[in-house]
Amino acid sequence: MQFELSGIYNYKKINLDKINKIQRKKIITNVFSKKSSTMLGWLDLVDLSEEDICKIEDFAFETRKKFKNFVVLGIGGSALGTKMIKHAFFDSINKNDKIKSFVCDNIDSDYFLSLLKSLNLKKTIFNVITKSGTTSETLAQLSIVIDFLKKKNISLSKNIFVTTTRDNELYKFAISNHIKVFEIPESVGGRFSVLSNVGLVPASIIGLNIRDLLKGAEKIKENSQLLDLTNIAYTTAYINFKGLQNNLTNLVIMPYSDRLALVSDYFAQLWAESLGKKYDLNGKEVFTGQNPIKAVGVTDQHSQLQLFTEGPNDKLFMFIKVKENLYDFQLNENIRFAPYLKDISLSKLLEYEFLSTQFSLTCLNKLNYGIYLDKINEESIGELIFYLQMTTAFMGELLNVNTYDQNGVETSKKFTKACLNVVGLKKEGKLIKEFINNRRFIKL
Amino acid sequence: MQFELSGIYNYKKINLDKINKIQRKKIITNVFSKKSSTMLGWLDLVDLSEEDICKIEDFAFETRKKFKNFVVLGIGGSALGTKMIKHAFFDSINKNDKIKSFVCDNIDSDYFLSLLKSLNLKKTIFNVITKSGTTSETLAQLSIVIDFLKKKNISLSKNIFVTTTRDNELYKFAISNHIKVFEIPESVGGRFSVLSNVGLVPASIIGLNIRDLLKGAEKIKENSQLLDLTNIAYTTAYINFKGLQNNLTNLVIMPYSDRLALVSDYFAQLWAESLGKKYDLNGKEVFTGQNPIKAVGVTDQHSQLQLFTEGPNDKLFMFIKVKENLYDFQLNENIRFAPYLKDISLSKLLEYEFLSTQFSLTCLNKLNYGIYLDKINEESIGELIFYLQMTTAFMGELLNVNTYDQNGVETSKKFTKACLNVVGLKKEGKLIKEFINNRRFIKL
Numbered sequence: 001m002q003f004e005l006s007g008i009y010n011y012k013k014i015n016l017d018k019i020n021k022i023q024r025k026k027i028i029t030n031v032f033s034k035k036s037s038t039m040l041g042w043l044d045l046v047d048l049s050e051e052d053i054c055k056i057e058d059f060a061f062e063t064r065k066k067f068k069n070f071v072v073l074g075i076g077g078s079a080l081g082t083k084m085i086k087h088a089f090f091d092s093i094n095k096n097d098k099i100k101s102f103v104c105d106n107i108d109s110d111y112f113l114s115l116l117k118s119l120n121l122k123k124t125i126f127n128v129i130t131k132s133g134t135t136s137e138t139l140a141q142l143s144i145v146i147d148f149l150k151k152k153n154i155s156l157s158k159n160i161f162v163t164t165t166r167d168n169e170l171y172k173f174a175i176s177n178h179i180k181v182f183e184i185p186e187s188v189g190g191r192f193s194v195l196s197n198v199g200l201v202p203a204s205i206i207g208l209n210i211r212d213l214l215k216g217a218e219k220i221k222e223n224s225q226l227l228d229l230t231n232i233a234y235t236t237a238y239i240n241f242k243g244l245q246n247n248l249t250n251l252v253i254m255p256y257s258d259r260l261a262l263v264s265d266y267f268a269q270l271w272a273e274s275l276g277k278k279y280d281l282n283g284k285e286v287f288t289g290q291n292p293i294k295a296v297g298v299t300d301q302h303s304q305l306q307l308f309t310e311g312p313n314d315k316l317f318m319f320i321k322v323k324e325n326l327y328d329f330q331l332n333e334n335i336r337f338a339p340y341l342k343d344i345s346l347s348k349l350l351e352y353e354f355l356s357t358q359f360s361l362t363c364l365n366k367l368n369y370g371i372y373l374d375k376i377n378e379e380s381i382g383e384l385i386f387y388l389q390m391t392t393a394f395m396g397e398l399l400n401v402n403t404y405d406q407n408g409v410e411t412s413k414k415f416t417k418a419c420l421n422v423v424g425l426k427k428e429g430k431l432i433k434e435f436i437n438n439r440r441f442i443k444l
Numbered sequence: 445m446q447f448e449l450s451g452i453y454n455y456k457k458i459n460l461d462k463i464n465k466i467q468r469k470k471i472i473t474n475v476f477s478k479k480s481s482t483m484l485g486w487l488d489l490v491d492l493s494e495e496d497i498c499k500i501e502d503f504a505f506e507t508r509k510k511f512k513n514f515v516v517l518g519i520g521g522s523a524l525g526t527k528m529i530k531h532a533f534f535d536s537i538n539k540n541d542k543i544k545s546f547v548c549d550n551i552d553s554d555y556f557l558s559l560l561k562s563l564n565l566k567k568t569i570f571n572v573i574t575k576s577g578t579t580s581e582t583l584a585q586l587s588i589v590i591d592f593l594k595k596k597n598i599s600l601s602k603n604i605f606v607t608t609t610r611d612n613e614l615y616k617f618a619i620s621n622h623i624k625v626f627e628i629p630e631s632v633g634g635r636f637s638v639l640s641n642v643g644l645v646p647a648s649i650i651g652l653n654i655r656d657l658l659k660g661a662e663k664i665k666e667n668s669q670l671l672d673l674t675n676i677a678y679t680t681a682y683i684n685f686k687g688l689q690n691n692l693t694n695l696v697i698m699p700y701s702d703r704l705a706l707v708s709d710y711f712a713q714l715w716a717e718s719l720g721k722k723y724d725l726n727g728k729e730v731f732t733g734q735n736p737i738k739a740v741g742v743t744d745q746h747s748q749l750q751l752f753t754e755g756p757n758d759k760l761f762m763f764i765k766v767k768e769n770l771y772d773f774q775l776n777e778n779i780r781f782a783p784y785l786k787d788i789s790l791s792k793l794l795e796y797e798f799l800s801t802q803f804s805l806t807c808l809n810k811l812n813y814g815i816y817l818d819k820i821n822e823e824s825i826g827e828l829i830f831y832l833q834m835t836t837a838f839m840g841e842l843l844n845v846n847t848y849d850q851n852g853v854e855t856s857k858k859f860t861k862a863c864l865n866v867v868g869l870k871k872e873g874k875l876i877k878e879f880i881n882n883r884r885f886i887k888l
Binding site: 415 | 448450453519555578591693694703720721737748756775788789799803827856860864
């Protein structure tokens, strides 16, 4: 991985030579000594024991032998990492692997039921993933899957396995039904869990080398403890922090790679849910956070780039570029009226477009930086994942917020439970009923 | 279609009763008399003649008979509408239709080449879509496809058709190669072209009823000429305009439907490229625009909602909700420890979650509104498309910008052409070369 800074050195309002070194040292030390939070267990995920790796690999091997379809039931942190990884390797994994994989992270019945109807359920294994074991959406999916399996006389214990925290209700439910459980450590939050069993087990089942994923992450973990500018994650967080201080309230995430398109979704959760906070750690109202804006190159040059160049000056840009593609193609002179499109490769054209976008934004004094992966493989994806997690952790420290909670979504959850007549929520039930009854519509 | 306003009447800073009626009348009249721009040809697309409809339907019928795969080559406005429509109907179209469709809107060689390698090219028809006929990415794709077809001795005229403007270079290229051409009117911009041949031909090929798409659009066209609050598109534009005046610089687009997930991408282009402008129509520097933020419910309740509720107060929210699903499922009491998840349907759970999110944002005085579709079918998708286009057109008038240009992307295009050694760009070539050579990297 390389970090490219041209768009920073050209930006007048940030001087990396004037970085606050005392603050940097304090933050890095705090994070790695785990002083700043009890939820830093994700830092240790890279040190998975040989025994635990083998357990995952063995289970994956058996699963791939027995099943044709693999379905993840999960939402948010239980799904976004696996979706990103799956998308990045859509084509490079062994074509002889016959296992097809699906991640169901919504409860839209059209999609979910049509999927279930289309699968040979005997040959399908479901991985139910929820850290708390109480996520309504995931439990609803599980409930439906149980009905489908029962109707076909398929044993739950063979076609379902669960990934959750030890001893919660779902864990007990699984044990009492002889369903296999992979554990999630208490100290690893959902959105930081992709390198735990949450993401490693699915990755292994779809045929990826999880040792290399962890190896890549380990490299970033080492780099993230350095106390100078070459600490890529800290430097990134610092740039974003200074950008936010200069009213760059939006962070555009723009991988120039189809295969990395879902990195934007993965990172959007990390960035939005970790940093979007009403209070800082001193209890002061701050309403802070930086809005992630998802984009993909070159496609978004024909969609959002107009806004990025000429619209409000409230954005900074994170580009992600892959240096070497798996395939490439030399263009011939087939289009006579576009003679400039010959003797170059398709990936060279993509590179030129990337550089042109980067340069034109830089000329407009728009803050931007680039992450370069040599190629897409398990190791580089492991690097990218851990880099994005470390950057988020450092940014949370710089903003002085609790990076690991998400109190803002509790109100909405409470109202849903009230709609479902859960006891103890009479007040909420009355309020939302009133709201529902008093809605005003304009009909076409 | 219905428009729901609870989140507006609860928002203190906008009073719909005080809407400027003179301005509204002027804008609506300007748009429909086509005074405000020469690029309002898209308004007439709904009035397609019986003859033209039959031409499309006949071509689609023949195509579906002869081919197994249908591949769109296009980017931006040539792709986003079709991607959205295709995704919305992933499952409801006739399963007996054996034609598989793909939209290639990026030049990432990994994806594009692996797709071409996987297809039986004899049974594959390619639709090259570019209004100007000069889009580099699309021409590069075409060049590669020509090579692939030539290698297999497949005639270009049988397996390619083109959608472009009359008499441009690509048009002539097609004619001289006996390739069929569907035309795009000069007065219809790319991002407003989904109801022209750009989107109608693909929609018909994948098996949709394009008469109903147009019928839905026609309904909104009529509604959009009304001079009161029941003009849904104008009212929406006005709310967004007032929101922007109150520093709500971001518009969150959040369909509560998997099938409508790509509406966010489609609308993001319309909103970003039409409104993100440096100058207003008087030539004054304004750097205006409203940043579209893509989300999908319920998934994003577990990702971006934390930021939406507790982060910066710089957003307003457009929800899209479907009232009736194609499939539904009654939950049974399979999960004993979550007794509230029984005797409700999956779509009811989704609805409760939607209402809870909407209500909790409303309680926080966050400006929001909802678009309700009765169900997903061609007519309602036609309504949605035209509603989003009309809303964008009215918003452009309110902001007093040129809704139909995109000068901000020209610099980047020029640098790309300079990289490709197009003549007349020596200065640009020197500048970007210098930039490329002086980049600074931090290596891991």
